[in-house]
């Protein structure tokens with residue numbers, strides 16, 4: 315067992331530790347630091363003390379890796395709706411859990427989320443830990459971190475997956491730092507190594523030219539974030555037997571330092587990530603007018619307009635349309651790339667599309683290496699003809 | 710910016726910056742299987758220039774001081790000189806062989822030691838991510854190590870008052886206006902400002918500026934938590950992504966090509 319102690323002779327009551335303590339567990343009483351039972355032995359005060367007056371004694375319990383079992387997924391919600399990425403994490407999580415012969419669970423924080431939590435069970439989740447309270451309706455890093463860290467320490471998951479949304483990317487590193495475990499960002503591949511049973515986390519590195527496989531050997535849980543549309547969505551299953559575990563929650567026990575004053579919704583003109591059909595234009599359009607043609611075809615197919623970075627950098631179309639490593643990841647049923655060369659960075663964002671069509675003048679363009687249907691030709695000659703053919707067919 | 714009159718103290722701002730390769734087109738040496746990094750110029754992480762600019766703007770508005778801090782090899786001193794050229798007052802480089810091979814957890818820990826050593830501060834500003842690590846994890850991780858709150862993906866500082874800062878924080882479908890107490894850490898996006906270019910005068914100043922160097926001994930802390938040893942994640946393999954294989958290529962005149970494509974789309978039930 316570890317113990318924490320203030321060496322009274324050395325303590326000057328300066329208060330550096332009070333500032334440093336993440337748990338508000340230290341006060342200065344009569345000129346000396348006093349540590350309360352809220353202390354979690356994180357050691358933040360030890361390194362903050364200018365006088366080496368705080369020490370942690372006793373043996374550090376070696377992390378017993380075998381205690382950690384199961385896959386946990388962060389069930390992010392906004393305005394009471396479970397985020398789409400969660401279903402994808404559940405799909406992947408189920409596969410990983412089955413390989414390990416372990417449980418798949420999900421943690422949901424929010425208000426009036428009982429029905430949504432029940433619903434998750436039908437996607438193959440064994441257990442949903444539900445924290446339901448008005449104060450949890452809107453995400454805030456502080457209380458969410460405190461609650462999830464507490465849950466992780468209780469249930470000890472082997473693997474913990476979080477969606478790489480704005481919220482997930484803010485929350486995950488905070489949790490990982492508190493737990494002193496590894497966290498791999500934006501994984502595109504997650505697998506179990508059959509020998510070591512470690513989670514193999516693969517992600518693009520150095521601008522996507524290179525993929526790196528990363529493991530977290532000696533710490534648990536093995537944490538990873540995954541972008542929306544990278545993994546396949548879980549299907550509803552007939553398997554039953556899962557349960558929703560309603561967790562106790564006391565708002566007084568968590569910190570809550572940042573206040574959300576209001577949320578302002580902004581219309582996103584294209585929902586690229588949701589679209590089943592995407593028609594994309596690149597540098598080969600030669601100018602902004604080219605996107606009129608792209609839009610016309612997209613409209614006919616009921617799809618959205620995408621773009622390469624080169625086209626966005628030229629200012630022909632807004633950044634929200636950019637597909638690729640530094641833009642959005644998309645996984646439509648049909649992706650039509652017009653005048654796009656097919657750089658690795660672009661492919662990183664659309665390589666998962668079901669059917670890829672490419673129209674490019676240059677027969678050696680790399681896009682043809684991934685296209686299911688490749689058209690070697692001038693987009694300005696092919697697209698207008700395709701558009702009028704579709705219009706004729708529709709009458 | 711509102712709240713000007715409310716601010717009675719001068720600000721102490723810390724900006725975290727990293728030196729990165731100017732290009733991300735790093736290749737693998739086919740013979741040795743290692744990364745080829747030679748001959749690639751090093752720059753300040755482009756996202757961090759927005760952090761520097763925002764820090765300098767706050768200082769110019771309210772008075773105070775901006776300190777740039779970086780963990781990296783000795784040559785990262787160049788990046789810190791550039792930060793001074795861009796308006797920072799002071800710069801600290803955390804450099805030691807023991808820090809090498811740090812992942813985001815060890816980096817955040819090491820930076821927290823350096824920042825603690827600097828003393829008190831009101832605001833820490835990080836970029837939203839680096840172009841080489843590309844994780845965006847160091848900022849929130851650092852805030853956790855320091856025990857202070859953070860707000861990620863800040864696109865605008867709405868107002869600054871004695872004890873709190875009001876911010877616009879980006880979300881996928883809009884933004885939140887949030888109020889955070891000081892001291893706190895923010896990570897900023899590209900929308901927040903338009904970074905300036907360094908003036909000739911500041912460039913000269915930067916060339917002569919003294920950069921503080923701190924090693925593992927200076928920082929103290931737990932030696933097991935820095936560098937490779939303090940990094941729970943290990944890269945076990947790097948490889949080139951496997952391309953998906955191409956399919957049918959349609960040549961011929963545009964009329965025929967359009968017709969074949971039309972038939973294909975119909976066949977696949979997109980029409």
Ligand SMILES: Cc1cc2nc3c(=O)[nH]c(=O)nc-3n(C[C@H](O)[C@H](O)[C@H](O)COP(=O)(O)OP(=O)(O)OC[C@H]3O[C@@H](n4cnc5c(N)ncnc54)[C@H](O)[C@@H]3O)c2cc1C
Pocket residue numbers: 521595596597598599621622623624625636637638639640641642652653654655656657658659660663673674675676679691692693694733734
């Ligand atoms: C860190 C990093 C991140 C990046 N992130 C992204 C990203 O997210 N998304 C992205 O797209 N890129 C990204 N890039 C940029 C990427 O490397 C390429 O520069 C970019 O994708 C090229 O865009 P393009 O294919 O439109 O242009 P080009 O490479 O210039 O290709 C234009 C193509 O159009 C063809 N063409 C020309 N005229 C016609 C015509 N009339 N008819 C038919 N074909 C024609 C040409 O043959 C050519 O193949 C990133 C780069 C880096 C370093």
Ligand SMILES: Nc1ncnc2c1ncn2[C@@H]1O[C@H](COP(=O)(O)O)[C@@H](O)[C@H]1O
Pocket residue numbers: 725726727754756757760778779780781813816820834835836837838839840842843844845846847848
């Ligand atoms: N070695 C470092 N030294 C100083 N700041 C860093 C370092 N690495 C990352 N940061 C900061 O953390 C941000 C996010 O980095 P990353 O998590 O690597 O994407 C950067 O924009 C910097 O502000």
